[in-house]
Amino acid sequence: MATVFTGTDVGAAMRRVALALVENKDRFNKLDAAGGDGDMGTTLATVSQALLADETLYPDDVGESVMRIAKTIARTSGSSLSAVVMTGLITLGKTWSAKHEVAWIEMAPALSNALETMQARSKARLGDKTVLDGIARVARDIEGISTTEKMRATAQQATADALAEFRGCPAIMGRLRLEPSKGVGTDDPGMVALHVAISAMAGSLSDRAVGGSNK
Amino acid sequence: MKKLINSPEKYVDEALAGMSLAHQGAYKISGSNGRVVERAKKKAGGKVGVVSGGGFGHLPLFAGYVGEGLLDACAVGHVFAGPSYDDISESLNAADRGGGVLSVIANYGGDTMVFGMVNDTLTAEGKDCATVIVADDVASADKDRAETRRGVAGIIFAFKVAGAAAERGLSLPEVKAVTEKAMAGCRSIGVALSACTVPQAGEPTFHLEGDAIEMGMGIHGEKGLWRGALKPADEIAAEMVERLLNDLKPVAGTEVAVLVNSLGATPLEELYILYRKVAQLLEAAGLKIAYSLAGEYATSMEMAGASVTVMQVDDELLGLLNAPAQCPLWRA
Numbered sequence: 001m002a003t004v005f006t007g008t009d010v011g012a013a014m015r016r017v018a019l020a021l022v023e024n025k026d027r028f029n030k031l032d033a034a035g036g037d038g039d040m041g042t043t044l045a046t047v048s049q050a051l052l053a054d055e056t057l058y059p060d061d062v063g064e065s066v067m068r069i070a071k072t073i074a075r076t077s078g079s080s081l082s083a084v085v086m087t088g089l090i091t092l093g094k095t096w097s098a099k100h101e102v103a104w105i106e107m108a109p110a111l112s113n114a115l116e117t118m119q120a121r122s123k124a125r126l127g128d129k130t131v132l133d134g135i136a137r138v139a140r141d142i143e144g145i146s147t148t149e150k151m152r153a154t155a156q157q158a159t160a161d162a163l164a165e166f167r168g169c170p171a172i173m174g175r176l177r178l179e180p181s182k183g184v185g186t187d188d189p190g191m192v193a194l195h196v197a198i199s200a201m202a203g204s205l206s207d208r209a210v211g212g213s214n215k
Numbered sequence: 216m217k218k219l220i221n222s223p224e225k226y227v228d229e230a231l232a233g234m235s236l237a238h239q240g241a242y243k244i245s246g247s248n249g250r251v252v253e254r255a256k257k258k259a260g261g262k263v264g265v266v267s268g269g270g271f272g273h274l275p276l277f278a279g280y281v282g283e284g285l286l287d288a289c290a291v292g293h294v295f296a297g298p299s300y301d302d303i304s305e306s307l308n309a310a311d312r313g314g315g316v317l318s319v320i321a322n323y324g325g326d327t328m329v330f331g332m333v334n335d336t337l338t339a340e341g342k343d344c345a346t347v348i349v350a351d352d353v354a355s356a357d358k359d360r361a362e363t364r365r366g367v368a369g370i371i372f373a374f375k376v377a378g379a380a381a382e383r384g385l386s387l388p389e390v391k392a393v394t395e396k397a398m399a400g401c402r403s404i405g406v407a408l409s410a411c412t413v414p415q416a417g418e419p420t421f422h423l424e425g426d427a428i429e430m431g432m433g434i435h436g437e438k439g440l441w442r443g444a445l446k447p448a449d450e451i452a453a454e455m456v457e458r459l460l461n462d463l464k465p466v467a468g469t470e471v472a473v474l475v476n477s478l479g480a481t482p483l484e485e486l487y488i489l490y491r492k493v494a495q496l497l498e499a500a501g502l503k504i505a506y507s508l509a510g511e512y513a514t515s516m517e518m519a520g521a522s523v524t525v526m527q528v529d530d531e532l533l534g535l536l537n538a539p540a541q542c543p544l545w546r547a
Contacts, residue, residue: 087332121332
């Protein structure tokens with residue numbers, strides 16, 4: 001039973017995520033239009049296409065692979081969601097610098113650490129109904145999990161649970177902060193994107209294969 | 216969508232290329248993505264570099280104000296979408312002449328976060344960096360949450376003050392301080408009459424049916440304070456000035472700078488009709504207009520409507536507003 005992942009696995013997972021984000025471009029734009037610019041899908045698709053355009057293999061070094069994704073975001077997007085994701089990836093990249101394997105059991109504390117830096121950058125609090133609430137739920141639910149198979153199912157379920165938990169809540173951040181009640185009954189677009197991304201990694205979106213290690 | 220474009224994807228890059236060609240010797244387009252606008256002529260060594268950046272679609276804001284006495288460089292994003300980390304980083308490096316770099320940016324999530332990341336990185340590398348975040352739109356949040364307000368046309372005054380202060384040789388902390396002083400007394404409010412269309416979306420950003428207007432709407436179509444039937448210009452001016460002064464609470468006798476700005480499609484004639492009433496009301500409130508601008512300064516492409524900005528000034532700020540500025544799109 002696989003208990004670790006490598007930098008190459010990061011690259012493989014990234015491709016699946018990028019394809020899913022491109023596929024969902026119009027859906028994300030529509031969701032974002034309810035309270036924002038309506039361009040989140042376009043932004044995520046632009047970044048994803050840049051990631052997909054880089055066909056060179058990802059290195060085994062996990063930190064280097066994660067940093068490579070962050071650098072592509074740095075080159076292609078200046079959105080708030082991109083900034084938050086970039087911040088988290090940089091933190092993870094530093095945590096896993098020069099590591100050719102990372103044990104899944106280390107994912108929860110690393111994600112919690114990254115979450116702190118993302119909160120500091122965005123000034124969003126947990127409970128504000130942002131992508132950070134989804135990440136926090138994942139970090140909490142995967143604690144103690146050490147195998148790829150359990151990680152897939154748990155992380156995906158965590159993002160779905162986060163969406164359900166926050167659907168009835170007002171939106172505190174972004175443009176809907178001016179009219180928070182308008183966010184009640186709707187999903188935060190960033191949290192939906194997280195769910196799509198993790199589902200893509202887990203292989204349950206369309207007919208795509210799983211992310212994570214083959215070891 | 217009826218626009219003079221070749222393709223939505225090329226909108227920004229072709230417009231920047233044309234801007235550079237139309238104003239030869241003023242702007243230099245650089246950067247790995249071609250999204251940095253800097254002065255064509257080298258700045259004096261040792262001065263503080265003043266940088267801004269933001270989404271495209273607001274010309275002359277942001278990139279149009281690169282020039283002597285204003286910005287040294289500007290990072291340009293996509294339409295209504297902030298510039299990337301790399302664009303911002305390259306802009307700050309382009310503006311750095313050894314005296315440190317001040318970023319003057321509007322209060323939008325992506326811009327503040329990505330500029331913050333770049334500033335943190337460059338500071339860690341040993342550069343002197345500072346930031347002023349402009350949040351002048353009184354319609355976007357109550358006074359007790361003023362730090363969350365959007366940045367709109369008031370940023371024009373911030374550019375002018377920061378640019379002039381840097382040109383005079385003030386240090387980075389001094390340029391930052393005087394710009395913050397200006398923005399502490401600066402308030403804006405807008406009114407929208409019709410929407411604009413983001414080229415890549417192909418649809419208007421919002422709909423204002425019939426004779427409807429929206430008071431307080433943001434420059435990207437963000438929700439305003441109320442939506443209702445069009446009123447005479449004097450009534451609209453009265454509400455805008457009342458909201459600005461209720462928030463700013465200037466004492467009688469205060470000198471102010473005023474900007475009546477077109478959001479893009481509203482002509483100068485209508486701006487002057489608005490300005491006329493704004494000036495009467497400010498003077499009736501005991502304020503003295505010491506500096507005034509009317510025209511297109513911060514637009515949203517073809518959006519119809521206007522914004523009014525009032526900024527308290529003292530001798531120092533007035534001197535900086537009146538200092539020379541050389542830039543094709545700056546009209547004093």
